[in-house]
Amino acid sequence: MDIQEGKEKFLQSWGALGSSWGINRTMAQIHALLLISPRALSADDVIGELQISRGNANMNLRALIDWGLVYKELKPGERKEFFVAEKDMWEVIKSIITQRKKKELEPMIRALDELASVEGHTPESEEFARVIKDIKMFSSKADSTLETLVKADSNWFIGTFMKMIK
Amino acid sequence: MDIQEGKEKFLQSWGALGSSWGINRTMAQIHALLLISPRALSADDVIGELQISRGNANMNLRALIDWGLVYKELKPGERKEFFVAEKDMWEVIKSIITQRKKKELEPMIRALDELASVEGHTPESEEFARVIKDIKMFSSKADSTLETLVKADSNWFIGTFMKMIK
DNA sequence: TATTAGTTTCAATTTCTACTGAAATTACGC
DNA sequence: GCGTAATTTCAGTAGAAATTGAAACTAATA
Numbered sequence: 001m002d003i004q005e006g007k008e009k010f011l012q013s014w015g016a017l018g019s020s021w022g023i024n025r026t027m028a029q030i031h032a033l034l035l036i037s038p039r040a041l042s043a044d045d046v047i048g049e050l051q052i053s054r055g056n057a058n059m060n061l062r063a064l065i066d067w068g069l070v071y072k073e074l075k076p077g078e079r080k081e082f083f084v085a086e087k088d089m090w091e092v093i094k095s096i097i098t099q100r101k102k103k104e105l106e107p108m109i110r111a112l113d114e115l116a117s118v119e120g121h122t123p124e125s126e127e128f129a130r131v132i133k134d135i136k137m138f139s140s141k142a143d144s145t146l147e148t149l150v151k152a153d154s155n156w157f158i159g160t161f162m163k164m165i166k
Numbered sequence: 167m168d169i170q171e172g173k174e175k176f177l178q179s180w181g182a183l184g185s186s187w188g189i190n191r192t193m194a195q196i197h198a199l200l201l202i203s204p205r206a207l208s209a210d211d212v213i214g215e216l217q218i219s220r221g222n223a224n225m226n227l228r229a230l231i232d233w234g235l236v237y238k239e240l241k242p243g244e245r246k247e248f249f250v251a252e253k254d255m256w257e258v259i260k261s262i263i264t265q266r267k268k269k270e271l272e273p274m275i276r277a278l279d280e281l282a283s284v285e286g287h288t289p290e291s292e293e294f295a296r297v298i299k300d301i302k303m304f305s306s307k308a309d310s311t312l313e314t315l316v317k318a319d320s321n322w323f324i325g326t327f328m329k330m331i332k
Numbered sequence: 333t334a335t336t337a338g339t340t341t342c343a344a345t346t347t348c349t350a351c352t353g354a355a356a357t358t359a360c361g362c
Numbered sequence: 363g364c365g366t367a368a369t370t371t372c373a374g375t376a377g378a379a380a381t382t383g384a385a386a387c388t389a390a391t392a
Contacts, residue, residue, distance in 0.1 A: 001281070090304075122169065220340090
């Protein structure tokens, strides 16, 4: 397979993966493009490669920066901004986990805490209480497991971890 | 908080959580509704509670059954079908992991295998090869970790697991 | 085997999300 | 501080995804 074809397939797959995990296609594709680029790219490069509008490119680049997946790079003497992706995959994974944990898991845990206050002795409220308690337990465990993961280093994950749980 | 308010908030939160993870809101809400229901519900019950159309209810109930999160229940002497959710949270989590692993992680790994065949000695193709290799490594690890998780039992996850990785 | 309660399907429609493009704003280099 | 290249914003729009509703289908029972 040649590089051009590989590149296209990768942009396509990464975009599709993003979509099915609630990350918009363009954001995922810009990320993919920067990941495989050996040099920093300007907004115009991104616009050209992906055939998207300036507004779209700008918004998604900013979102990627928020997520900690992309950095702005300023070249001396150049007026325009360049962008580079974080290339260390372990850092990429940690950023994604951190973001989603904060934006989805933690709010869910807070909601469950509130919901735990539902009282009553009907079968309905008893079943409700049971379900909330169970979900709460698993979410909390997931939360602390991810917290540990995010603080760990890559070698630990890739090496030791697998041996331990096997 | 009373049961009615709790129920509404739970349906709402579970639906929102689903949306941000690429699962449609209605599917998540039907799941939530069945989870907290102490008895099996008919399609009409679901339609009534969530104010959705028959077609929508049917399609999403079927999808939930595909995912292994809901079972059909036939009551003797009753012509209509009833539905119950899998109540064991550990089973719920395993079903979700299994589904998404199969539908997203595994195709991604297959795609990466193909992409690993990109040749060339330009900086572009070398960077490409490096990125693909890294992603492949992490995906494979994630895949086998999840495989192990899915085969494990709940106590192991909740109990031992946490101690081991801490 | 005719009736009908119940389920499934899917074209049309609605709703929601992402994207565009141009105007407004910013800030670099002179 | 001026001119301008570059970035940002956002109302309008396009496109995707979810939903409806009615017709087609299925199967239980009389």
